[in-house]
Amino acid sequence: MAKGTGMMTDAQRIKALLNRQKPDRVSNWPILEVSFAVIYDKAPIAYAYNNPEFALAAQRKACLDFDWVFVPETDYAEQGAWEFGGDIKWPSGEFTQAPVVAHHPIETPEEAMNLKMPDVKNAGFIPIQMEFSRIAAQEKLDNEPFNVSTSFQGPFCFAANIPGPDKFCKWLIKKPEAVHHLLRLSVDFLVGVVQYWKDTFGVDNVLPMYFEPTAVNDIISPKHFEQFVLPYHKEFHQKILGMGFKHIFCHICGEHNMNLPYWAQIPMGDPGIVSIGHEVELETAAKYFPNDIILGNINPTIVQVGTPEEIYQASKEVIERGKKLPGGFIFATGCDIPPMASVENVMAMTRAVNDFGWYEEGK
């Protein structure tokens, strides 16, 4: 379907891709947009995380104003520590982006080995995320392919946040048994969370979404990925799919090029949505995930510091390359859409999708 002739909604576009059909146009789905949305709505950034009602309304408004796909989500990269007995600090001040860990629940490998599973439903951020999802489930708009998500960090990132990534990194070498124990707990916890969401909302309108920013090759080797990430992430995805969820949204965050052969062994669904950072080429991702939808990957830094024209041109390049991917493509930022990005800059992405995102009929 070409531009202007009976356009599909964004929900229809995503559903078409998930049914392995071609939509009329590339969808625009900047990930982790909730913090941008609350700033855009002139509220403190902490509202993205501790005010579910406001966060959801702001996200809905931004998605409508910028013509984005809307999948309600709220999460933060340092999740894990609070759930296992630590504390977090809500973002405050001019330059903060998200909650940070104020106190880690464990300091030593011995404490890690003695760590027990918390009550999933009442642990840390979970009650807030559940409240957010309960409100979100009450309505479904034309741009919402799913109106609920289970949006969390992947098991490796989640586990690393419990003692903190620096200690966790050393334990990979020094105390691997402590790392394995934390990964075991994290997988069991996250599976428990998905089960909780399934029990509450079913599976049809729920998208399991996961982000893995800590297992990057800027931090760990592909050897450690194979040893500590692959088996747990694989098991995690298998269990999600085993519950009846058909698709997983997996954000492979940052520099993962050396890990891609391992990522390709992890089932993403039928099809999955594989989100990549600007560090991974779209074509490379498509090579490793030929049957999945690729989502990405304009560099968020450009969206923050570039001019609207620079962003428009960079978006054009990504869109034109993405349209050629065989498994389907969704346009997005390579990571969080920068919360402080200007409206003009963000709108430049939308303009580019409208100008270059349309598929010609029959191609």
Added chain:
Amino acid sequence: MVTEKRIKEILKGLHDAVVTFCEDKAAEWAKIALDEGVDPFAASMDGLTDGMREVGELYSKKEYFVPELLMCADALNAGLDILKPVIKESGREAEVKGSIVLGVVEGDIHDIGKNLVKLMFEVAGWTVYDLGRDVPLDKFVEEQERTNSEIVGLSALMTTSMLAMPVVVKKLREKNAKVRIMLGGAPINWDVVKKFGADGYAEDATTAVDEAIRLVKTLKKGNPDSLPDKRILDIQGG
């Protein structure tokens, strides 16, 4: 009297203990060095620190990653903890190559990268004034003024916290037009450095020292516009 052969053996032991990230061996070889009369300064510089240089090379070649680097640093420090008091007593000091004020800017607590940069500067013989993380912006200006450091290094991981960088750059320039400012962190590239008005950029910890040396040279030449080819090419390439 310790023989040349034995000195070499001890230095190699120290070097290898760092490269193989073995804290116990680093401490053991450091004790042996002192017990057998090896110059503690040589044990530090030609044994431990030399090992850390190799670690930096392994990191550059992507044979080592952050976990290995952190473990090697622990081994280095285990050896230095034994050697340093004796070196201090002797009054002998290493030649200071330069000084840098380092910190993660306000609003950001991600400091693994900054800590690795700190380590590389220390290994290279620089004095590092580490302000830590979530550093109030004026603190960078105060510390640079207090220490008269040639370089200030700012780190940020988030697209929000990186917006603190141009504020610090402006504050530093107002106080001291000559200071050279380096930026680093995941969202940073040469284009950002240019837009924020800073002078230098290092993609990772191992290239940071070379970049600082380049900047100090521009300072000495009094040529603030001196840029490496890579920077010019990257900017032109958009």
